[in-house]
Amino acid sequence: MPPKSLLAIFAHPDDESFCAGGALATLAAAGTRVDLLCLTRGEAGSVAPALLKAAGVQSVAELRTNELERACELLGVQPPLWLTYQDSGFHRPSKFPRRLVDAHGRSVSEQIAGVIATLEPEVLMTFDPHGFYGHPDHIATHHAALQAWFTSGHFPRPPERLYYPIPSAAMIERFRSAGFGDLEPQRRALTETKVAVRVDASPVIEQKRAAILAHASQSGAGSGIDRLLPELRLETTSSLLTEELYTLGATRLGVAEWPFEGF
Numbered sequence: 001m002p003p004k005s006l007l008a009i010f011a012h013p014d015d016e017s018f019c020a021g022g023a024l025a026t027l028a029a030a031g032t033r034v035d036l037l038c039l040t041r042g043e044a045g046s047v048a049p050a051l052l053k054a055a056g057v058q059s060v061a062e063l064r065t066n067e068l069e070r071a072c073e074l075l076g077v078q079p080p081l082w083l084t085y086q087d088s089g090f091h092r093p094s095k096f097p098r099r100l101v102d103a104h105g106r107s108v109s110e111q112i113a114g115v116i117a118t119l120e121p122e123v124l125m126t127f128d129p130h131g132f133y134g135h136p137d138h139i140a141t142h143h144a145a146l147q148a149w150f151t152s153g154h155f156p157r158p159p160e161r162l163y164y165p166i167p168s169a170a171m172i173e174r175f176r177s178a179g180f181g182d183l184e185p186q187r188r189a190l191t192e193t194k195v196a197v198r199v200d201a202s203p204v205i206e207q208k209r210a211a212i213l214a215h216a217s218q219s220g221a222g223s224g225i226d227r228l229l230p231e232l233r234l235e236t237t238s239s240l241l242t243e244e245l246y247t248l249g250a251t252r253l254g255v256a257e258w259p260f261e262g263f
């Protein structure tokens with residue numbers, strides 16, 4: 001049976017669709033209440049000035065806020081919730097005053113715990129310790145969300161399980177070939193035995209594809225997402241799009257089966 005509710009905690013608009021769009025859409029369609037907490041507005045993403053003008057917005061933060069709201073609609077999940085940190089940048093560090101990587105970890109985790117206390121999700125999802133592909137904001141999100149998981153143990157109804165989306169071996173190879181980060185599989189030691197839940201996103205692939213493309217400022221021709229997943233623009237159902245893997249970060253219950261049938 002699908003969980004009653006899930007809270008996904010990610011760093012930037014587009015993380016949810018790129019890393020977990022298939023699972024989030026599948027769960028929402030099955031009746032799970034799916035909420036998303038996004039810690040920054042992704043304001044360090046490179047965006048052509050013409051795109052801002054065409055969208056009638058003043059800033060990258062505003063544009064990417066709108067894009068995430070649309071992506072959530074397409075995935076069938078609740079409208080996004082936000083914290084007020086700023087994107088720290090990846091290949092080029094940003095210079096914003098409230099960068100997530102500069103934030104006090106406990107302050108971030110306490111705000112996340114506050115959202116958990118309000119929503120009482122049955123299941124949490126966030127980045128793995130390596131941040132999917134190593135973005136420092138993803139790693140900061142992992143640490144803060146994991147702290148919040150522990151804090152929530154004192155709540156009347158704490159979440160029961162915590163999951164991390166992890167890239168498949170094929171996706172790691174694609175990251176490497178696209179020049180996208182430092183992703184030796186042996187350092188991350190992601191093996192088949194670590195997979196707790198395997199999601200076949202085929203039934204919701206058009207929703208996932210549309211949600212990623214809703215982040216138009218980040219998925220246009222020549223963008224990072226375009227280099228990583230050119231399959232998005234083709235009528236394919238490549239396993240790079242349809243196969244999503246999740247590992248178990250923590251549980252408060254026993255594990256009766258491995259791998260799991262669902263979340």
Ligand SMILES: [Zn+2]
Pocket residue numbers: 011012015135138
């Ligand atoms: Zn990200």
